[in-house]
Amino acid sequence: MLVVMKAQATPEEIQAVCETIQQLGLRAHPLPGAQRTAIGITGNKGEVERGNLEALAGVAEVIRVSKPYKLASREVKQEDTVLRFPLCGNQPEASIGSRALAIVAGPCSIESREQAFAIAEQVAASGAQFFRGGAFKPRTSPYAFQGLGLEALRIMDEIRTRFGLRIITEALDNESLDLAAEWADVIQIGARNMQNFSLLKRAGRQQKPVLIKRGLSATLEEFLMSAEYVMSEGNYQVVLCERGVRTFADHARNTLDLSIIPAVKRLSHLPILVDPSHATGRRDSVLPMARAAIASGADGLLVEVHDHPEKALSDGPQSLYPEQFAAMMDELAQIAPVVGRSLKM
Numbered sequence: 629m630l631v632v633m634k635a636q637a638t639p640e641e642i643q644a645v646c647e648t649i650q651q652l653g654l655r656a657h658p659l660p661g662a663q664r665t666a667i668g669i670t671g672n673k674g675e676v677e678r679g680n681l682e683a684l685a686g687v688a689e690v691i692r693v694s695k696p697y698k699l700a701s702r703e704v705k706q707e708d709t710v711l712r713f714p715l716c717g718n719q720p721e722a723s724i725g726s727r728a729l730a731i732v733a734g735p736c737s738i739e740s741r742e743q744a745f746a747i748a749e750q751v752a753a754s755g756a757q758f759f760r761g762g763a764f765k766p767r768t769s770p771y772a773f774q775g776l777g778l779e780a781l782r783i784m785d786e787i788r789t790r791f792g793l794r795i796i797t798e799a800l801d802n803e804s805l806d807l808a809a810e811w812a813d814v815i816q817i818g819a820r821n822m823q824n825f826s827l828l829k830r831a832g833r834q835q836k837p838v839l840i841k842r843g844l845s846a847t848l849e850e851f852l853m854s855a856e857y858v859m860s861e862g863n864y865q866v867v868l869c870e871r872g873v874r875t876f877a878d879h880a881r882n883t884l885d886l887s888i889i890p891a892v893k894r895l896s897h898l899p900i901l902v903d904p905s906h907a908t909g910r911r912d913s914v915l916p917m918a919r920a921a922i923a924s925g926a927d928g929l930l931v932e933v934h935d936h937p938e939k940a941l942s943d944g945p946q947s948l949y950p951e952q953f954a955a956m957m958d959e960l961a962q963i964a965p966v967v968g969r970s971l972k973m
């Protein structure tokens with residue numbers, strides 16, 4: 629259910645509606661919009677008695693949300709959600725979901741301070757606002773490099789202050805989630821954990837924005853339900869990321885499903901990034917898919933970059949050389965205005 633407040637409703641009236649919802653044993657999710665505030669209601673087993681709520685001061689109407697994902701749906705919030713990262717020290721303003729494209733770049737894994745610094749310096753110079761790097765890696769083999777853990781988080785913390793980049797890193801489990809929440813600016817939930825519901829709920833109970841990668845065989849509804857898990861706990865700062873799904877095609881690591889972008893935009897207010905690196909697994913496919921992603925309406929990209937990909941401890945074959953990343957950014961600067969976007973804030 630959704631309570632739509634009148635445009636002129638006061639903060640006190642909004643507060644009073646939230647309290648009434650809580651007294652009914654339900655959860656209230658106030659979602660301010662440009663025109664009006666909507667208050668999502670979750671926790672109800674059946675229909676909520678709308679009469680009680682409709683009679684409250686400042687309420688325009690009470691409506692049923694038809695989709696199984698409620699807080700993530702456009703029915704509840706019409707305006708696009710924009711995640712804002714305000715100016716902080718040498719970190720310029722950044723955003724995800726605004727007209728400005730959000731560009732996340734960096735190695736698959738943080739391998740050493742030297743490696744991470746060299747890559748961060750180059751992606752920052754090319755205009756990335758976010759630095760990615762795995763500290764805890766979900767590897768198919770238990771014998772493969774598992775990440776440097778806390779040491780990697782410390783390295784990325786230094787990178788933040790040195791290069792003014794925001795840090796995105798993946799949480800694999802409760803312990804790494806708490807660490808990522810402490811050290812990173814955005815927490816990534818990987819494709820393999822997209823339906824780890826207890827992890828999603830924990831991500832919803834902390835304050836940092838959460839980037840959710842689409843599961844290897846997840847439908848759009850399952851993807852949005854994962855976002856709903858995070859939001860249902862009170863964290864509305866959620867970003868989706870399409871990273872390819874598994875199909876019969878064997879010319880690429882996965883099949884990039886760009887058609888999900890207009891579908892997400894139609895059904896949800898949440899921003900969506902595209903990861904052409906994991907989607908293709910091949911360096912030579914990253915640029916063409918990056919172009920297509922931006923042309924399709926993605927809010928930005930997540931791209932793997934490595935200064936010595938042949939020596940990378942994970943995902944070398946799909947990692948761009950820093951010069952290729954710079955060339956990609958030059959191309960995107962030309963494509964962006966054609967689709968009403970820009971590369972700068």
Ligand code: PEP
Nearest residue numbers: 736818819820841871906
């Ligand atoms: C990653 O971003 O390094 C990663 C492991 O991604 P995914 O969860 O999409 O496979």
Ligand code: MN
Nearest residue numbers: 736932942943
């Ligand atoms: Mn990777």
